[in-house]
Amino acid sequence: MPESQAFPIVHPLVVRVTHWINAFAMVCMLMSGWAIYNASPIFPFRFPVWATVGGWLGGSIAWHFAAMWLLCANGLLYLVYGVSSGHLRRKLLPVRPRDVARDAVLALRFRLPHETGRYNAVQRALYLLVLLLGVLLVASGLSIWKPVQFSWLTALFGGFDFARRVHFVAMAGVVGFVVVHLMLVLLVPRTLPPMVTGRARRSSHRIEPAHERTRA
Template sequence: MSNSFTVKSTRRHRLHPAGLRAMHWLNALAMVLLIMSGWKIYNDEVLFGWLHFPDALTLGVWAQHGLQWHFFAMWILMVNGLIYLAYGFASGRFRRKLVPIRPAEVVAEVRKALAFKLAHDDITHYNAVQKLLYVGVILVIVLQVVTGWLLWKPIQFSEALALFGGFQAVRLIHFIGMAAIVGFLVVHVALALLVPKTIGAMVTGGPLVDDTAPDAVPAE
């Protein structure tokens, strides 16, 4: 036990290991394909009369091509996402980086952000708002996969569809999930552009860290 701990503590690795970076960018690609093709599909039968997505922002020439892209990119998202979740839990990355999320810290960080006093010298440490956003978007993507399957196969999964309130309810949830992800993307990309070294880190791997660095010690 103590042996393995010692070995682990001396192992230094990049903030974002190569596999994780590959998963991040593959997920980004799948997400963009899914959102743009999803807008194409949405435009064929809108949920809200006031909302049509501009054709220039949609993917696919006609509806069938939007569907083709959507039902291709979903496999990238699902396979990549499952590997990411397995990695996040098994490696301890989720435990080290994403929890705990303390409400008081979230409030304090939001105050700092509103006052433009966010500290971002140390990109190896996620603040409470970041943790909340990352955990939140992961959960929303899981919800999108579940509701996506229900929309694709509402009869084969009719029992689960009923739990969510039926076909049109799931369509609406899937839309709201998309909106949440787009909202996340806007904030995520804007903040990354404000602190460009975070983008560099997601490309090259960032600074060397080791798992026992103070911020990496799991609380309790």
């Protein structure tokens, strides 16, 4: 059997490239954002210096905006491709609460089947959620960046101070998504190589607990 049939393309090149650019830009935005937060914290804690980038407030702001433009351009490219090719519709829809609840229970029991290149209901819900959080981050970020020019947007968020809180909560949601995403990769490590090569053998399997894999 030809390799193209045994290992079909499950992640197109555009998806892979935008995925890794997005990962890099997101890390830069988070670390620079934490440094900016440390300069004027809104909660009674600060992020450790090793988790920040920029060195000082001006440097961190420069990193943040550079990563922001990269993230927005990359996100726009992914969105245009996703809509025009039908990728978003095929991969992320439909999302039904009943399906999400069912797959969440199966995942907690380590009995959720996984096929590389196809998202279960929980994954689809999480991806849609992080896309919405991204929109919220951009909107709240603009209201913080230019509170005079975007006074209507700042007012929509309840003022500058509340917009900062919204921005922080949306950021925390993105961090939570990243943590869950990495945990799923650790549970099913064979999902990582296809995001580099684009190819994978399609086969479903059950996510087994570590003690069961040890016995096998």
